[in-house]
Amino acid sequence: MKAAHANHVFRALADPTRRSIFEELTRQGEQTVHALTRYAGVSQPAVSKHLTVLKRAKLVRHRRAGRETHYRAQPDALAPMVDWLQHYGTFWSDKFDRLEALLERMEP
């Protein structure tokens, strides 16, 4: 997993429209750009742009079939996000241990 990857994932999903497109794909399975445009209620060029960002973050995959492009969610790309959320529990309890040690060292 590359260092920049989590950044891509978070930035990709920081936009509510992209988040809803991604969710729709996880719910409905593979969808055409057409169907996603109908769902998202924004223009097709806007949807395509959003899909490009999602693709860069490896959150979606596409395949062409005739004149339609089909998109599919890649939910395992969310792994860095889950790690990051769980990370905070450990993070703070480690820090509290260090705080305790610091207080011991400090003058009263």
Add this chain to the structure above:
Amino acid sequence: MSNSAENTRTLVIERVFPHTPEKLWRALTETPLIAQWLLKNDFAPTVGHKFQFRSEPMPQWDGVIACEVLVVDPLKQLSYSWNALGLESVVLFTLAPTQGGTHLRMEHSGFRPDQQTAYQGANYGWQKFLGGLERVLAGDMQ
């Protein structure tokens, strides 16, 4: 999304330290001391002060946290926003004197709903999204 506040994810850590609130307050608010237990920083105990925590870049993260001081109530409460990787969260420390020490409660509450909701029909807040994350992962990951 009216109940989004109830869905806020909050991490709570509490500990009693056998030290005075004054001493604990110094550790929470003096830059060099904060650096010793938490992270390198340019914190100042002034509401509205914007600062950064800098940690070693970790796998999947550049280590920069952008913050703003929200509450400074000496010896009682300290709070700052905590923004990393596009996720906005809030850290709140509450101190209470106990027999022979100080009770410290840290609440890290996150992932407030989006402030910008100028999208029709697609207002998915982070919380709702994160709330569904486990379901998504359980359903779609082998």
